[in-house]
Amino acid sequence: MIIACLHAADSNIAVLSQSLAQLAWPQVTLRHDVVAELLAEAELAGGLTPAIIDATRERISQLCQLADAVIITCTTLGTAAEGGRFTKPVIRLDAALADEALRHSQHLLVLCTAPTTLASTQAMFQQRLRQAQRLQVVCVPDAWTQFKAGEIAACHRTIADFALTALAQDPTIDGLVLAQSSMSGAAALIEGVKVLTGPEASLRSAMALVHHP
Known part of the structure:
Protein backbone atom coordinates (compact mmCIF):
# COMPACT_ATOMS: atom_id res chain seq x y z
CA MET A 1 0.00 0.00 0.00
CA LEU A 93 -4.31 16.15 7.95
CA ASP A 94 -6.16 18.80 9.93
CA ALA A 95 -9.54 17.15 9.29
CA ALA A 96 -8.32 13.75 10.49
CA LEU A 97 -6.84 15.43 13.54
CA ALA A 98 -10.04 17.34 14.30
CA ASP A 99 -12.14 14.19 14.08
CA GLU A 100 -9.87 12.32 16.46
CA ALA A 101 -9.40 15.19 18.92
CA LEU A 102 -13.08 16.00 19.28
CA ARG A 103 -13.91 12.38 20.06
CA HIS A 104 -11.90 12.58 23.26
CA SER A 105 -12.08 16.14 24.65
CA GLN A 106 -14.65 18.51 26.08
CA HIS A 107 -12.44 21.61 26.20
CA LEU A 108 -9.95 21.67 23.36
CA LEU A 109 -7.07 24.08 22.82
CA VAL A 110 -5.85 24.07 19.21
CA LEU A 111 -2.52 25.72 18.41
CA CYS A 112 -1.27 26.88 15.00
CA THR A 113 1.94 28.61 13.98
CA ALA A 114 1.33 29.80 10.38
CA PRO A 115 -1.11 32.75 10.30
CA THR A 116 -2.52 31.55 6.95
CA THR A 117 -3.83 28.38 8.63
CA LEU A 118 -5.76 30.05 11.45
CA ALA A 119 -9.08 30.69 9.69
CA SER A 120 -9.27 27.29 7.99
CA THR A 121 -8.30 25.48 11.19
CA GLN A 122 -10.93 27.39 13.18
CA ALA A 123 -13.58 26.50 10.59
CA MET A 124 -12.49 22.85 10.46
CA PHE A 125 -12.86 22.31 14.20
CA GLN A 126 -15.94 24.50 14.56
CA GLN A 127 -17.84 22.44 11.99
CA ARG A 128 -17.22 19.29 14.03
CA LEU A 129 -17.87 20.77 17.47
CA ARG A 130 -20.66 19.21 19.53
CA GLN A 131 -22.93 21.45 21.60
CA ALA A 132 -21.37 20.78 24.99
CA GLN A 133 -17.77 21.13 23.80
CA ARG A 134 -15.55 24.20 24.14
CA LEU A 135 -12.92 25.23 21.60
CA GLN A 136 -10.05 27.70 21.47
CA VAL A 137 -7.93 28.11 18.33
CA VAL A 138 -4.83 30.26 18.75
CA CYS A 139 -1.79 31.16 16.64
CA VAL A 140 1.42 30.93 18.68
CA PRO A 141 3.36 34.22 18.39
CA ASP A 142 6.89 34.07 16.90
CA ALA A 143 6.85 30.29 16.26
CA TRP A 144 6.31 30.57 12.49
CA THR A 145 9.14 33.08 12.12
CA GLN A 146 11.46 30.69 13.95
CA PHE A 147 10.33 27.75 11.82
CA LYS A 148 10.91 29.63 8.56
CA ALA A 149 14.36 30.62 9.79
CA GLY A 150 15.23 26.95 10.35
CA GLU A 151 15.25 27.34 14.14
CA ILE A 152 13.19 24.19 14.66
CA ALA A 153 14.19 23.46 18.26
CA ALA A 154 13.46 27.06 19.27
CA CYS A 155 10.12 26.89 17.46
CA HIS A 156 9.12 23.75 19.36
CA ARG A 157 10.21 25.31 22.66
CA THR A 158 8.14 28.43 21.91
CA ILE A 159 5.08 26.27 21.18
CA ALA A 160 5.56 24.23 24.35
CA ASP A 161 6.04 27.30 26.54
CA PHE A 162 2.90 28.90 25.10
CA ALA A 163 0.91 25.70 25.65
CA LEU A 164 2.11 25.22 29.22
CA THR A 165 1.23 28.82 30.09
CA ALA A 166 -2.26 28.39 28.62
CA LEU A 167 -2.78 25.13 30.52
CA ALA A 168 -1.69 26.74 33.78
CA GLN A 169 -4.13 29.60 33.23
CA ASP A 170 -7.06 27.32 32.41
CA PRO A 171 -6.99 23.86 34.04
CA THR A 172 -10.31 22.90 32.40
CA ILE A 173 -8.50 22.28 29.09
CA ASP A 174 -8.46 18.50 28.65
CA GLY A 175 -7.07 18.23 25.12
CA LEU A 176 -4.29 20.03 23.26
CA VAL A 177 -3.94 19.90 19.48
CA LEU A 178 -0.82 20.86 17.54
CA ALA A 179 -2.60 21.57 14.28
CA GLN A 180 0.34 21.59 11.86
CA SER A 181 2.55 18.57 11.27
CA SER A 182 5.65 20.75 11.62
CA MET A 183 4.67 21.34 15.27
CA SER A 184 4.76 17.66 16.24
CA GLY A 185 8.20 17.84 17.83
CA ALA A 186 6.80 20.10 20.58
CA ALA A 187 4.55 17.32 21.90
CA ALA A 188 7.37 15.71 23.88
CA LEU A 189 7.94 19.01 25.72
CA ILE A 190 4.37 19.31 27.01
CA GLU A 191 3.08 17.52 30.09
CA GLY A 192 -0.17 17.48 32.01
CA VAL A 193 -2.62 17.08 29.13
CA LYS A 194 -3.32 14.74 26.21
CA VAL A 195 -1.48 16.12 23.17
CA LEU A 196 -2.66 15.15 19.69
CA THR A 197 -0.74 15.65 16.46
CA GLY A 198 -1.82 15.21 12.87
CA PRO A 199 0.64 12.75 11.32
Whole structure:
Protein backbone atom coordinates (compact mmCIF):
# COMPACT_ATOMS: atom_id res chain seq x y z
CA MET A 1 0.00 0.00 0.00
CA ILE A 2 1.33 3.42 -0.97
CA ILE A 3 0.27 6.63 0.79
CA ALA A 4 1.37 9.85 -0.90
CA CYS A 5 1.99 12.93 1.23
CA LEU A 6 1.72 16.45 -0.19
CA HIS A 7 3.90 18.74 1.93
CA ALA A 8 4.69 22.44 1.95
CA ALA A 9 7.96 21.94 3.88
CA ASP A 10 10.77 19.39 3.44
CA SER A 11 10.94 18.89 7.21
CA ASN A 12 7.53 17.21 7.20
CA ILE A 13 8.95 14.24 5.28
CA ALA A 14 10.79 13.10 8.40
CA VAL A 15 7.79 13.81 10.63
CA LEU A 16 5.47 11.56 8.60
CA SER A 17 8.14 8.89 8.21
CA GLN A 18 8.71 8.80 11.97
CA SER A 19 4.99 8.54 12.61
CA LEU A 20 4.70 5.61 10.20
CA ALA A 21 7.61 3.90 11.96
CA GLN A 22 5.83 4.30 15.31
CA LEU A 23 2.68 2.73 13.86
CA ALA A 24 4.77 -0.26 12.70
CA TRP A 25 2.91 -0.89 9.44
CA PRO A 26 5.43 -2.71 7.22
CA GLN A 27 2.86 -3.01 4.43
CA VAL A 28 2.71 0.79 3.98
CA THR A 29 5.15 2.85 1.92
CA LEU A 30 5.14 6.65 1.86
CA ARG A 31 5.70 8.77 -1.23
CA HIS A 32 6.50 12.44 -0.66
CA ASP A 33 5.88 15.52 -2.80
CA VAL A 34 6.87 19.02 -1.60
CA VAL A 35 5.19 22.17 -2.95
CA ALA A 36 6.77 24.89 -0.84
CA GLU A 37 6.23 27.40 -3.64
CA LEU A 38 2.44 27.11 -3.37
CA LEU A 39 2.47 27.93 0.35
CA ALA A 40 4.82 30.85 -0.31
CA GLU A 41 2.38 32.17 -2.93
CA ALA A 42 -0.52 31.79 -0.48
CA GLU A 43 1.37 33.74 2.18
CA LEU A 44 2.10 36.56 -0.27
CA ALA A 45 -1.53 36.63 -1.39
CA GLY A 46 -2.88 36.47 2.16
CA GLY A 47 -4.65 33.18 1.45
CA LEU A 48 -5.56 30.76 -1.32
CA THR A 49 -6.23 32.20 -4.77
CA PRO A 50 -8.06 30.33 -7.57
CA ALA A 51 -4.70 29.70 -9.27
CA ILE A 52 -3.19 28.19 -6.11
CA ILE A 53 -6.26 26.01 -5.61
CA ASP A 54 -6.06 24.75 -9.20
CA ALA A 55 -2.32 24.04 -8.91
CA THR A 56 -2.81 22.19 -5.63
CA ARG A 57 -5.61 20.06 -7.04
CA GLU A 58 -3.48 19.21 -10.05
CA ARG A 59 -0.68 17.94 -7.81
CA ILE A 60 -3.19 15.93 -5.78
CA SER A 61 -4.59 14.37 -8.96
CA GLN A 62 -1.09 13.41 -10.07
CA LEU A 63 -0.41 11.74 -6.73
CA CYS A 64 -3.70 9.85 -6.92
CA GLN A 65 -2.29 8.07 -9.98
CA LEU A 66 0.75 6.93 -7.99
CA ALA A 67 -0.74 5.96 -4.63
CA ASP A 68 -3.68 4.35 -2.86
CA ALA A 69 -4.43 7.48 -0.82
CA VAL A 70 -3.13 11.04 -0.51
CA ILE A 71 -2.55 13.03 2.69
CA ILE A 72 -2.29 16.82 2.47
CA THR A 73 -0.09 17.74 5.43
CA CYS A 74 -0.23 21.51 4.87
CA THR A 75 -3.22 23.01 6.66
CA THR A 76 -3.24 26.04 4.35
CA LEU A 77 -3.24 24.03 1.11
CA GLY A 78 -5.58 21.42 2.55
CA THR A 79 -8.52 23.74 1.93
CA ALA A 80 -7.94 23.34 -1.81
CA ALA A 81 -8.99 19.69 -1.60
CA GLU A 82 -12.53 20.67 -0.67
CA GLY A 83 -14.79 20.36 -3.70
CA GLY A 84 -12.15 18.62 -5.79
CA ARG A 85 -12.86 15.36 -7.58
CA PHE A 86 -10.16 12.74 -7.13
CA THR A 87 -9.79 9.08 -8.04
CA LYS A 88 -8.38 8.01 -4.64
CA PRO A 89 -9.13 8.95 -1.01
CA VAL A 90 -7.69 12.38 -0.15
CA ILE A 91 -7.19 13.16 3.53
CA ARG A 92 -6.67 16.59 5.02
CA LEU A 93 -4.31 16.15 7.95
CA ASP A 94 -6.16 18.80 9.93
CA ALA A 95 -9.54 17.15 9.29
CA ALA A 96 -8.32 13.75 10.49
CA LEU A 97 -6.84 15.43 13.54
CA ALA A 98 -10.04 17.34 14.30
CA ASP A 99 -12.14 14.19 14.08
CA GLU A 100 -9.87 12.32 16.46
CA ALA A 101 -9.40 15.19 18.92
CA LEU A 102 -13.08 16.00 19.28
CA ARG A 103 -13.91 12.38 20.06
CA HIS A 104 -11.90 12.58 23.26
CA SER A 105 -12.08 16.14 24.65
CA GLN A 106 -14.65 18.51 26.08
CA HIS A 107 -12.44 21.61 26.20
CA LEU A 108 -9.95 21.67 23.36
CA LEU A 109 -7.07 24.08 22.82
CA VAL A 110 -5.85 24.07 19.21
CA LEU A 111 -2.52 25.72 18.41
CA CYS A 112 -1.27 26.88 15.00
CA THR A 113 1.94 28.61 13.98
CA ALA A 114 1.33 29.80 10.38
CA PRO A 115 -1.11 32.75 10.30
CA THR A 116 -2.52 31.55 6.95
CA THR A 117 -3.83 28.38 8.63
CA LEU A 118 -5.76 30.05 11.45
CA ALA A 119 -9.08 30.69 9.69
CA SER A 120 -9.27 27.29 7.99
CA THR A 121 -8.30 25.48 11.19
CA GLN A 122 -10.93 27.39 13.18
CA ALA A 123 -13.58 26.50 10.59
CA MET A 124 -12.49 22.85 10.46
CA PHE A 125 -12.86 22.31 14.20
CA GLN A 126 -15.94 24.50 14.56
CA GLN A 127 -17.84 22.44 11.99
CA ARG A 128 -17.22 19.29 14.03
CA LEU A 129 -17.87 20.77 17.47
CA ARG A 130 -20.66 19.21 19.53
CA GLN A 131 -22.93 21.45 21.60
CA ALA A 132 -21.37 20.78 24.99
CA GLN A 133 -17.77 21.13 23.80
CA ARG A 134 -15.55 24.20 24.14
CA LEU A 135 -12.92 25.23 21.60
CA GLN A 136 -10.05 27.70 21.47
CA VAL A 137 -7.93 28.11 18.33
CA VAL A 138 -4.83 30.26 18.75
CA CYS A 139 -1.79 31.16 16.64
CA VAL A 140 1.42 30.93 18.68
CA PRO A 141 3.36 34.22 18.39
CA ASP A 142 6.89 34.07 16.90
CA ALA A 143 6.85 30.29 16.26
CA TRP A 144 6.31 30.57 12.49
CA THR A 145 9.14 33.08 12.12
CA GLN A 146 11.46 30.69 13.95
CA PHE A 147 10.33 27.75 11.82
CA LYS A 148 10.91 29.63 8.56
CA ALA A 149 14.36 30.62 9.79
CA GLY A 150 15.23 26.95 10.35
CA GLU A 151 15.25 27.34 14.14
CA ILE A 152 13.19 24.19 14.66
CA ALA A 153 14.19 23.46 18.26
CA ALA A 154 13.46 27.06 19.27
CA CYS A 155 10.12 26.89 17.46
CA HIS A 156 9.12 23.75 19.36
CA ARG A 157 10.21 25.31 22.66
CA THR A 158 8.14 28.43 21.91
CA ILE A 159 5.08 26.27 21.18
CA ALA A 160 5.56 24.23 24.35
CA ASP A 161 6.04 27.30 26.54
CA PHE A 162 2.90 28.90 25.10
CA ALA A 163 0.91 25.70 25.65
CA LEU A 164 2.11 25.22 29.22
CA THR A 165 1.23 28.82 30.09
CA ALA A 166 -2.26 28.39 28.62
CA LEU A 167 -2.78 25.13 30.52
CA ALA A 168 -1.69 26.74 33.78
CA GLN A 169 -4.13 29.60 33.23
CA ASP A 170 -7.06 27.32 32.41
CA PRO A 171 -6.99 23.86 34.04
CA THR A 172 -10.31 22.90 32.40
CA ILE A 173 -8.50 22.28 29.09
CA ASP A 174 -8.46 18.50 28.65
CA GLY A 175 -7.07 18.23 25.12
CA LEU A 176 -4.29 20.03 23.26
CA VAL A 177 -3.94 19.90 19.48
CA LEU A 178 -0.82 20.86 17.54
CA ALA A 179 -2.60 21.57 14.28
CA GLN A 180 0.34 21.59 11.86
CA SER A 181 2.55 18.57 11.27
CA SER A 182 5.65 20.75 11.62
CA MET A 183 4.67 21.34 15.27
CA SER A 184 4.76 17.66 16.24
CA GLY A 185 8.20 17.84 17.83
CA ALA A 186 6.80 20.10 20.58
CA ALA A 187 4.55 17.32 21.90
CA ALA A 188 7.37 15.71 23.88
CA LEU A 189 7.94 19.01 25.72
CA ILE A 190 4.37 19.31 27.01
CA GLU A 191 3.08 17.52 30.09
CA GLY A 192 -0.17 17.48 32.01
CA VAL A 193 -2.62 17.08 29.13
CA LYS A 194 -3.32 14.74 26.21
CA VAL A 195 -1.48 16.12 23.17
CA LEU A 196 -2.66 15.15 19.69
CA THR A 197 -0.74 15.65 16.46
CA GLY A 198 -1.82 15.21 12.87
CA PRO A 199 0.64 12.75 11.32
CA GLU A 200 -0.55 9.61 13.09
CA ALA A 201 -4.21 10.66 12.92
CA SER A 202 -3.99 11.21 9.16
CA LEU A 203 -2.18 7.92 8.55
CA ARG A 204 -4.84 6.04 10.50
CA SER A 205 -7.55 7.84 8.51
CA ALA A 206 -5.86 6.98 5.20
CA MET A 207 -5.57 3.32 6.14
CA ALA A 208 -9.23 3.18 7.16
CA LEU A 209 -10.44 4.84 3.94
CA VAL A 210 -8.40 2.55 1.69
CA HIS A 211 -9.73 -0.58 3.38
CA HIS A 212 -13.28 0.69 4.00
CA PRO A 213 -14.01 3.41 1.40
